[in-house]
Amino acid sequence: MLQYTIRRVLLIFPTFFLISLLIFVVLNVAPGRPGAGAGGGGGEQAGQAEQESYRIFKEQFNLDKPIALNLRHLTDLAEVAAWVDAVRAAPGAVPPAARIDAQERLEDYGLVLVPHLLVLLEDADPERQRAAAAWLAVAGQQRFQNDRRGDVVAAREANRAIAAANQEIKGWTWTAAAPAAEVEQKRAAWRAWAAAAPDRLEWTPAERVEMSLLDTRFAKYWQNLLLLDFGVSNIDRRPVLDTLLSKMKYSLSLGTLAVVIAYIVAVPLGIFSAVKQGTTADLVTTIGVFVLYSLPSFFVGTVLLRIFTEGDPLALFPTGDFETLSAGPMTTAERLGDIAWHLVLPVVTYTTGALATLSRYARTGVIDVIRADYIRTARAKGLSEPVVILKHALRNGMIPILTLLGSLLPTLVAGSTVIEVIFNIPGMGQHLYNAINLRDYNAVMAVLLASSVLSLLGILLSDLSYALVDPRISLD
C-alpha cells in the first residue's frame, strides 16, 4: 500500500509537467496575442500601436521568446541582413506580411542578433550601417531583473545600472542627415561596446544547448512556477494567484453545496431504483433522471430564472448574483441567509445534471451486492428488508459512489462556467472564460494548472479510498 502510494505520488510530477507543457503550447499557438486589444463588434478606435512600448510589454511577459524550443542562435548573417533590408525597404517593395515578420524578429531575437548587426555596421552601404545601429540599440538592450522577489535591493541596484546602459546605447543611432564625423564617432562607440565584453556575444556549444531549451517561454514559466510564482495578469497586472484565490470562495460554496445536495437526493433515489429494479417505479425514475440529465444547464438555468424571478408568475428568488449588492451591513446570520437564498436556483441547476450519474452509480452499486450470498444469508436469518438493504447491502453498495467523491474534487473548485455566467456568480469558471477571451495567458495557466493538480489528487484519492474501504482490493 505504502509502496503503491509513493509510486503514484511520484508519477504525479511527470504527469503534471506534461499537462502543463500541453496546455502551455496549445494556449500559445492559439490565434491572437495578448495586448493586441479586443476591437471588433462595436468598432475600433483609430490609433497607432506603439512599437517601443509593445516591445517592452512582450519582454516583460516573455512573449518575445519562442514557445518551447529556441533555435535562434542558429540565425546567420544573411538572414539578419535580409530582415534589416525588409524593414527599411521602400513602400510596396516587400509584402506587408514579410515586413511585419522581419520587424518582429529583429525586436524579439535580442543578443543573438548583435554579432551579425555588428558585421552590418561595417557594411559599405551607409544606409545599412544606419539601420544596423538602430537595431543594435534594440537588440543590445539588457533585460530588467525581477525586483519583486528574492534580493530586492540588489535587483533594484542592478536595474538602475541596466537602465543607464540601455539609455546610453539608445543614443548611438543617427539620422540620415547626420554628419560623417558623428556617424564615425557612434560606430566607434559600438565597436568599443562590443569589444568591452566579447564573451557575452559568443556561445559555446553547451551554452547553445542550454539556450535552446531554457531560453524559452515555457522554461521561463517553469522557473517561476518552481518558486510558486504564477506571474501577474497582463490585463490588470495583479498576481494571478491572488485573483484566483479570491474567486475560489464563490465556486467552492456553490460546488460543495451542489455536490452535498446531489448526494442527498441521488443516493436514496438510486437505492429506491435498485430495490424496485425492473418495476414501473424504477423505469419512471430512470427516465426522469435521464430527462433531467439531457437538459443542458443553460436551459434549466434560464427556465428557472424565467419562472421564479421575474414576477411572472413568481418572484421568489433574486435574478442572480452571489449576494445582495446594494444591501447595507448585515449580521453573519442574515448574510448566510442572503447567500443561501441567492444560491437556491444555481444549486438546483447544478444538481439536475449530476443527479443522473450519481443515482445510476448508487443503483448499480446496490444491485451488484443485492444478489450476493451474504445478502441472501441476511434475508434467510429473518432480518427485515429495510435492515437488509440499509445495513448490509448499503455498506458495500456505496463503495463506488464514495470513491467517486475524489474525482469530484476539481469540479468543486474549478466551478461551472455556464452556471456561473447565467447566474452571474463571479467564480473560477467565469474567471477562466474571461481570461481566455482576453488572452490573459498567466491567468488561464493558473486556473488550468490548479484544476489539473486537483484532478490528479482526486484520482489518487479515489484510487486509495477504494483500497481503504474495500479490504478485498489490494494495490500492491
Place this chain on the structure above:
Amino acid sequence: MRQSGQSTLLFISLGLLTTINVINSWQIDHLERLAIEDSARLAAIEAQLRAGVPVSGAATTTAAGPAARSAQEAEALADPKNLLRAPTRPRVRAAQVSPGRTLRMQIGQDPQGLNPLIAKGADVNEYSTYFNAFMATRDIGEPERWVPDLAVKVTTDDDLRYRIELRKGVHWHRPAVDWASGRYDWAKGPGPDDRQPFTAHDVVFTLDAIRNTQTAGRVSDLRTYFEPVVAYRAVDDHTLEIQFKEKAYTNRSALFEMPIIPRFLFSVDEDGKPFDAATWGLKLNEHWYNQKAIGTGPLQFVSWEPGVKMEFARDPHYFGEPVAYDRLLMSVVKDQNAWPRKLKAGELDFIYLQPEQFKTEILDDKDGVLLDNPAIKRADFSLFNYFYVGWNADRPKFADKRVRKAMTLSFNRAGVLEKVLYNQGALTSGPFPQQTPCYDKSVQPLPFDLEAAKALLTEAGWTDTDGDGVRDKVIDGQRVPFTFTLITFGSSSEYETIASTWREDLLQIGVQMQPLPLEWSAMLKKMDERDFDAFTGAWVTTWEADLMQLWHSAEADKPKSGNRIGFRNAEADRIAEALRLEFDEAKRVELCHAFHRLVAEEQPYTFFYQRERTVLYWEHLNALEFLQIPPHRDVRLFSFNQPASP
C-alpha cells in the same frame, strides 16, 4: 441496561449543547445587529457634520449660476484671449438633487483597471469622466465649445506654446485605503479630509508618465499625440506652459482631454517610498493603486470587487455641480440576457438593450408595454461610429473606383438594416458622425440598384465572355473571373446573414463573393498583412474630425496602420493635411464636406450605417439625457424624480 443509560446521557448532553449553541448564536446575532445600528448612527452623525459645508456650498454655486463657479473662473472667462468659454448650461439642476438615492446600473464586464492612463478600453474612458476632471471639457449643448474644468484659462499666441491657468483650491479625492492601519499616513495632505491639493506638478508628472516609453496601455495611444511636445513646465503651482513642435488642431483636444493622475500617489510604492527613476514607468504599469480610482471629479471611488460590483459616492468637496444622487452602484452582469430580467425585477435603474433584445422586447411586443411593465420607459441615442466594408485598393479588381461603386450599388444596405439590424441605426454615406457639422447631409447614400451596378462593371471591362454566369476580365494578360473573399467579423452572427444576403445579390450581377468569418485577432492579422480582398469593419469616431490616420497616403504604406485599404489620393492628402492646420470652424466644415464628397465619389469604403442604442429605464428616473459626443452615457446627467429611496 447500562448501555442504554449511557446513550440517554449522551443524547441529553448533546441536546443541551445544541440548545446552548442556538442561544449563543442568537445572542451574537443580536449583538452584531446592535453594533451595525450603532455604526449606522455614527455614520449619519458624521455625514451631518460634513454636510454643513458642501450642501451650503452647492446651494451657493447654483445660485450664482454655472457660468461663475468661482471668482477666479469668472475673471478668467472675462478674458477675450481665453480659449475656454462659459458653458451654455449646467450639467445638473439643483432642484433634482435627491439625497439618499443610489443609481444602479449594469456593466457587461470589469474594466481592465481604473488608472485611466494604464487601463485600456472605452469603459475605463467613460468611468474616468465620473471620478476624474480634465483640463477642459466639451460643452453639453455646443460640443465645439471648450468649457473650463481643471483649467480656467488657456491662452496661446501661435498655437504652439500654450499657457494654462489651473483652478485653485482643488483637491484630489481621499485614496480608498485602510487609514486605520497607519500604513498610509504618508498619503495624508493638508486639505479637507486630509486631502492632497491638485497642482500643476501633477500635470507635469502625468506628461512625464505619458512620454516614458516604459509605461504601457492606454498611454501608448496618448503618446502619439504628445510626441510633438518639445517642452513643458510648471511655472508655479497653478500655471503651466507647454510647447508643441508643430501646429495641429489635434493638439488642443489631446491637451484638454488628457487624463491626469496625482503625483503624490503614483510616484511612490505602497509604503510611500519613491520609485527608482530607472524603472518607475514599469512600476506605474503595475502600481498598487491601479485597481482603485482617484481623481478630482464629481464621484469618488468607494470600492471595486472584480466580477461583482463597483461603487462610487458623491464627492462633497467637488468644485463643480454635484451629481443628483448619493451613490452610484455598477454591478457586473456578464450575461446580457440577464439585463432586462434584472431591470424588471427592480434590481437596476436602467439598462442598454442588445439588438436581439430590441427585436424581442420592442418590435415583437404587441401590447406596446415594455417588459410588460408600464413603469418602464425607453430612450434612444445615436453612437459615434460607422460600419463599412473596406476594399483593398492594392488588388487590381478593386483599384477601379467604378468597381467599388458597383459593389456599393449591389449591397442592399437599407434592406439589411431593416431586416437584420431592425433599423437600429441610420444609413450613412461618409466617415463623419451624422450629428456633427462635418457630415455633409447633401451627400445621399447610394441607392440599391443592380442595373446600375451591372452597367458600371461592364464599363470597367468586366463582362461574362465565357457564359459561365461570372464576369471576367483580362488583367496582366490573364483572364480572371470576378470572384472575391469578404472577411467578416465572425464573433457576431448578424454578419453571416448580411454576407449571405449580399452574396445572392452579387450573383445576379455576375460576381461571386465568398464570405470568410474570422475571429477578431485572426482578422486583424489578415488586415495588418494586407492579405484580403474586402472586409467588414467599424470605426468609433470623435467629434473632432481628423483624417490623417485613416486616409492619408503616407499611412497606406505603413504596416499595421489605420489605412488598411491602401487608399492613396492626392486630393485627400491635401484635405487631411489642411484640416490638421485649420482652426477656423467654418473652414473646417468646408474641408470636411469636400472630403465627404470625395469619398462618396471614390468609394474606398462601402459606407454602411451608423448604429443607435436603446436604453430602458424605470420612470422613477427623470427623462434620460445623453451626451451628443462619446461616451454618450454620462451618469452625471441622470436624476431621480422621487426624493427618497423606495
